[in-house]
Amino acid sequence: MTSREVPLNYGKFYHIYNRGINGSNLFQENENYEYFLRLYGKYISLVADTFAWVLMRNHFHFLIRIKSVEQLNLQGFQNLEGIKGTNRNFANQQFANLFNAYTKAINKRYHRTGSLFEHPFRRIQITSKDQLLYMIYYIHHNPIHHGFCKHFLEYPWSSYLTILSPEKTNLKRDEVLRWFYDKAYFKEFHCKEQIEKYDELQINSIFDY
Numbered sequence: 001m002t003s004r005e006v007p008l009n010y011g012k013f014y015h016i017y018n019r020g021i022n023g024s025n026l027f028q029e030n031e032n033y034e035y036f037l038r039l040y041g042k043y044i045s046l047v048a049d050t051f052a053w054v055l056m057r058n059h060f061h062f063l064i065r066i067k068s069v070e071q072l073n074l075q076g077f078q079n080l081e082g083i084k085g086t087n088r089n090f091a092n093q094q095f096a097n098l099f100n101a102y103t104k105a106i107n108k109r110y111h112r113t114g115s116l117f118e119h120p121f122r123r124i125q126i127t128s129k130d131q132l133l134y135m136i137y138y139i140h141h142n143p144i145h146h147g148f149c150k151h152f153l154e155y156p157w158s159s160y161l162t163i164l165s166p167e168k169t170n171l172k173r174d175e176v177l178r179w180f181y182d183k184a185y186f187k188e189f190h191c192k193e194q195i196e197k198y199d200e201l202q203i204n205s206i207f208d209y
Helices: 030-043 069-074 088-110 129-145 160-164 173-179 183-191 195-201
Strands: 013-019 048-055 059-066 122-126
Touching: 013 129, 030 048, 030 088, 048 129, 048 173, 059 129, 122 129, 129 173, 129 183, 160 173, 160 183, 173 183
Parallel strands: none
Antiparallel strands: 013 059, 013 122, 048 059
């Protein structure tokens, strides 16, 4: 099963990632990043909780947990297709709605046509706490890895600053900090070179970007 075929099941953690078609840019100016995040909140917050994210020029990464049946029912989705038995179709559809809405806006703004994202989007299930911790590091380290900055604090389009901030957020910040015990260890963990751990956890080799 490829990373494009993994089902999105209730209550499970996933690394969600994708890039522009043929590696093209998804974001050209700050307003694009901001608009994508607004659309993400509109569509994905209905079906998933988010724990970490980064938006790069031509790709993105999110760490999410698909909501439980009970959470979806409480939000009034009990009659929607996909709730009975599995929410795979519904969660996939919400991501499709996000990508379609963003593509339409970008095409209109920059006078382009056609697809913007590779599809279907990629997803990897995360099955252990160690994977969760290193996935958060991997996501936040992405701008450094690609040479956009030298420290996590320098890059504005990731959840690193949000996790350290006292400001209100929809990000599951408190849960993330519990995984790291506190902010001090969260920062300490990010300051270490963790790349050797990826191979041990068998997650490094499956990332393309």
